[in-house]
Amino acid sequence: MLSRNKNKRLSSVINNVNFSGVVLVKEKEDITLQLAEGYSDRVNKTANNLGTRFGIASGCKIFTAVGICQLVEKGIISFETRLKDVLEDVFPFFDETITVHHLLTHTSGVPDYFDESIMADFEELWKERPMYLLNHLRDFLPMFQNKKMMFKPGEKFHYNNAGFILLGLIIEKKAGLSFQDYAHCRIFEPCAMKDSGFFRFDNLPKNTAIGYIDNKEDGTWRTNIYSLPIRGGSDGGAYVTAQDMSLFWEGLCNKKLLSEEYTERLMTPHVKVDENEYYGYGLWISKKNEAIYKYHLMGYDPGVSFHSAFYPKDRITVVIPSNKSFGPFTVMEEIEKDLKLI
Template structure:
């Protein structure tokens, strides 16, 4: 692994990557590296147990929660949203199903539409980010908006769909979404250092997110993202905890085999060939099957890839806005090129 370490450190210096990298194979950690600062002002360095925001990388927790409720008989993947939620959405297609929401094919109005919007901070002009502390706080951003297209018509990545899934979890479980995930996913997986934390009261060993500018200056992401994440994104994890999650998921400690396979089955394929399961991206490059989690927010950059046939897991967490994918790609090439 010495050669890999040298290459990562060289790339890190080139792109000024800030974060943590961990690589495991066959259940054993074969590399970890920590770079940059969790807190730049106080010069506190990132460590292996530093907690990082992962933005949309945590949609897999939402799909897992839904899968658990399906196993409990509280709903089905083909259940219609309108039959299980008490909130009124006057313009929504009555035929929207849980499957549509999980696969980004629902057509519901996205509160942050990545097809037409590129500045996340514009969202908070009318609904300040410091008011977003629960899933229902997102409702003014989309509740009375019109559908983008008919349910099931096409794939279009959609954050609102995962907010709706989180609201379903709350209604069917009687718990807040974050309480449910903490009890039924994080605790069962042994993810002791992960959680849904508020940006204005972060626990110790949590990295602050930084937004860098071309002139070398920077600011934190405190006023750029919701103060507390939800079912569409915003959890904080450590890199080792993500390895624990994957082990718990694939060993069927969180759900049975059949339900787990539903999450990890290709349900939709984008025009560029990248496919989607329930809360997770899926791709096959040559002979290598790859499951991917990724998340991007201002001051957050996260990539995790899992290769079941080679029993390899790579997790890259960053408290900057870029660099994680380049680090991941380098590790992929070093570890997996022999299998392609």
């Protein structure tokens, strides 16, 4: 069992990174650690609390993957359905063999609107296209639909945000709902995630943390209000509480969202990323001695960082959202060492 008071190393790590957010650890049915640090609103010195909502950036790609698997389970589409056969939009340079499976596994080769391997500053995107215009998934299409492919479908893994925008558009087309409404009705509600949602940046509900971008050189900071799209979508940007995210893991693993067959399909290592790291559908998978020991999610945006994991052997869930650009990864590492998970 973890305890910050009893674990000097964990306390030291939290202090050293000046962590701002929430840490939740659940071992089987019991929450063994919950703590909140830092401010959700620095100007008014409003402290983060256990029920504070945080943005999780790409951590919510798993919601998109679940939505697609639900459509497949119902027979509405298949994993081999081709992009060109389901979306009517014109993609002049896209390969006609791109499938849903390719999009889910970041192996499609479609051009990205933000390629994290070559672009360092997410804020650069909004100089030509203001972030407040990105209200709907279709608003992202002009940013990549007329670009050329990066590689042939299935050739390799290359993390891709645009691919998940396309998956969200497929969900909207086939479900007849906006992606955000679909996630609320078909994912959040079945898991009793009552405090989670895709909230507009200019209309955030109470007890939602403001994201902060710190300048380490001079100690100044600013909020991330001009750094992100006005509303999150299928590639990232949901707001959750730590407790809600633990409920999501519980709902997923207890087959509240998908049948056993499709839960297993979602959590299968479909593509190898490096020596011990794989990608399933919307989530990362870590192996040790050829056996899966961790399913995990991560998300980074300006003023947002998030890590969450489920360790199947020990049935341990860890959720660490933060309203700063750094912190959760280091805290997660210490928790894993303390619980002997790595």
